[in-house]
Amino acid sequence: MSVRVEADIAYLAGECRVEDAEPLLGFLQSGSSRVVDLTQATHLHTAVLQLLLAFRPHVVGPASDTFVQRWLIPQMTDT
């Protein structure tokens, strides 16, 4: 399990897979001002990435993984 939810914050850790998308969707739909912490994520599956792009939660970084930090987080903060 790479999605751990604590109150309003979802911590994504390690390699996030396609099956992480459904629980994350549930988390994002369960309230407003949701926060997703990516500091420990080493990869986001496309299904997870597009979910974050669609719902635009507040993202916490920086990610320790360079690809996530360099290329994926900017997608979510881009206007």
Added chain:
Amino acid sequence: MDELLEQFLIEGRELTEQANDDLLALERDPTSSSNIDSAFRAVHTLKGSTALFDFAPMTEALHAAEDLLGSLRAKQLLADRTIVSVLLECIAASERWIDCIERTERLPVGAAAQASALRQALLAPLKREDQQTSTPPPDLEWLAPLLAREGQSMAAARGAGRTITALRYVPNSDCFFRGDDPVALVRSVPELLAFRVTPREPWMKEGYDPFACNVVIEALSAASPDDLRRIFRLVPDQVVVIEVGNRIGQFAPNGDVSLMDKSLESGLRTLRVEASRIDTLVDVAGELIVAQNTLAHLAAKARQSDPALAHAMAANHADFERLVANMRSAVMRLRTVPLSTTFRRFPRLVREIADKLGKDVEFVVSGQDVEADKSIVDGLFEPLLHVVRNALDHGIESSAARRSAGKPTTGKVMLQASREAEQIVVTVTDDGAGIDLSAIRKAAEARGLMPEPVLNALQDSAATDLIFAPGISTATQVTDISGRGVGMDAVRTAVELLGGRVDIVSGIGSGTTIRMTLPQTVFVTAVMTVRVGQELYGVPLDVVAETARIPIDRINAIRSGEAFVLRDRTIPLVRLSSILDISTPERSGADVKVLVVSYGNQRVALEVDAFVDRAEVLMRPMAGLLSGMPGVLGTALLGDGRVLIILDVSELIG
């Protein structure tokens, strides 16, 4: 002329040349996608520039050509001969239009009708194709905004001269079920320069389906297209990979991102300078040579009064001379262009002419990298065209005639160039029928050039040389191509104007070679200065075969003239003083000084009073009233301020 229009003319010519080269290459290899791409880019850019001006018919014709090239690119059509021909026609028309625009700043009357005919011809293959298949061309609309947006990310890779590959990946919406992770694939792309994920359909928070992939991925990488294709080999139908060259991202005036011509980009870094500015520099460098000669003159004068000063001056002069020589060669190189700028126009012309004549001809060009002064390279076009036309029309026989002569049915014409010392040699060789000397003799007789017995006594090489006489043509019938009375004499005149000479070698049945020898530069002329009476004259060194002293008793009077035998060859002797109408005392010494000059295929000796010097001078052609003066090539300023008249030997004797 408007600066923008000037720029258009220069670039327009470059682009038509590029398209031409590519199309001809395409004809040889119809599958060469690099040539299709390059021709497409050239036509696309040219079309874009015409739109800046009021040249609508040209824009339309080029637009149609671009469409046709587009479907070649998409591999919906094969570049067969018909298609290449119609594209070449469009480029040829564009060249004519550009020429006309240069003269009049507008398109010629009738351009609209011509353009619409071209348009129809260009679009005809597309219509034919529409009925057969319906593969849509790859949609490249996305590329321009991507490149525009990511200009900065590409700057470093471009600076390093790397190729840039663009990628667009639209994963199928059910791809997650097949185990695909598009982001993971992009992650494995080496040297990623840009990466952007956008929704394919707008995001729907209501009823969001976490398992339907809804993204479009666009990326740029410094890796090669092949590397990228390898990574995406399992989803080839979902990706478009395209190489965008290394200087993409420049905006064309119409706001389009132009796919810059790679051949322009990958070549040497160049700076475009107006020709007149270079000419100014050439003039200044020329004056410097004159100034340097003055110094030599002063040093010689000082030797009598102050040997130490003279010595110092001489040492200084040597340095000066070396620097001036360096500068001279650098300046000369500025005006130097490769012969390819003229040679590249020929393959298409040869193809057109051969088609018109119904002859099967292989045309081989070599040595196009040889360089010469721009005026020489440009000036060569007309005479070369004439010679090549002759080779195709009169030289190469019909296939049937060749077959019965036991030759390959395809004729061969070669255009070659090489450097020989300070000169360039351009030859046109055909393996055709050769020149019929009896026909030449007959034609010369009919024109009354020489009486029959003289003609028959002429050696074959001299008879061949008659082809350069005005009005001589061996063409039995006047064709559209040649034989209209503009003979080889025009070729000789044109080449001589460039400071060169023409020779011909021909063998019955084996073909003809026309050889043009030209100076590489027109800048400095080496002359021999000679004294006649009290006056100095210059004779261009390139016509001087040798200088000699001939004992008076070896000179024989022949009718009204004189001649002597030099190494078993009889050489007519002409007194320069009598041609120039200068009174000189009778011969007094035991021998006379002569300058043996070559004149066409012959040698003539010019008697002078003294040989003075050999010098390199900046020759100025005669201008104004003096320009018509016979026998004078031009003038040059000598170190001591005197003006040297440079003689046109062939005009004086001929």
